[in-house]
Amino acid sequence: MTHVLVLTSAGPLGAGEIKLAQVALAAAATKAQATRRLADKAAEISFVGDVDAVLPAVRTALGSAPIDANVVPAENRQKRLLISDMDSTIIPVECIDEIADFAGVKDRVSAITERAMQGELDFDGALRERVGLLKGLSVEALERTYVERISLNPGAGQLVAEMKQAGALTSLVSGGFTYFTERVAAAVGFDRHQANTLLIESDVLTGGVAEPILGREAKLIALQDLTAEIDATPNDAVAVGDGANDLAMIEAAGLGIAYRAKPAVAAKADARLDHSDLSAILRLQGIAELGR
Secondary structure, eight states: OOEEEEEEESSOOOHHHHHHHHHHHHHTTOEEEEEEEEETTEEEEEEESOHHHHHHHHHHHHTTSSEEEEEEESTTOSOSEEEEOOBTTTBSSOHHHHHHHHHTOHHHHHHHHHHHHTTSSOHHHHHHHHHHTTTTOBTHHHHHHHHHHOOOOTTHHHHHHHHHHTTOEEEEEEEEEHHHHHHHHHHHTOSEEEEEOEEEETTEEEEEEOSSOOOHHHHHHHHHHHHHHTTOOGGGEEEEESSGGGHHHHHHSSEEEEESOOHHHHTTSSEEESSSOTTHHHHHTTOOOTTO
16 A cells, blocks of 8 residues: 655645655655655655654654654545644634633633643533633623634634635634634635624623533534535544643544644644644645645
8 A cells, every 4th residue: 555755844845855755765665656845844755655754764863853744644644624723823822821820810811721721621611611611701801812813723724725725625623612613714715703602791701601612522523514414434534632621632533634733632643743833734735835
């Protein structure tokens, strides 16, 4: 079976670095078939051989260079569905932590968030606890959070635009809140968005969240429902996230990607992006930079 070694980097990927990967492939007793430039920051090498030996060999050869090396099957590379987490994936922050700053409880909320994303706490219970600490906060804090604290991670717009151009359905599925997914989805260009709903009365947060909570299992169900909608299977999807509540959809997808992820997530994903921007998800699917 043919596989593809995909190299993506934070900056321009040099010919010397590609050569190091080629030599490492040969040392791992694999037969390289073709090398192709996908972008200034990406290249791929197709091969037949010992898949399990390739990544350790290549990553060792590249050393501390800011390059992500991943191996994907050559078959069915380009996916028909992109399903993505929002917080710390499409955007660089956790919205609930930033809201909590306006309530003066950011340290307490952030500590719970970190443990939940590491998989140390039940997500649903942790969300209820954190939202409870926001009770009495004016909804004005939500607008300030969006305007003052939220930006897009590099490559987000390019990823969504080019996947849609290729005919894929794109969906933002977050354990955060619809107040933000609605705005971020529109800014990036996602076709759909799903998240939790903060309960508000008289323009003040009640400290509650609408049930049922969208967490780990709900993200998996969203993946299953969306693929069924387009007459596909989970193997036709690419899922990306960073925390424990993303793990079920990442494991179920044909291409599950850990983006700047917690160790438990990175260990189980098909691919991990520690250095590259989100456009690297296109390269993992064999989609070259426009103009190449």
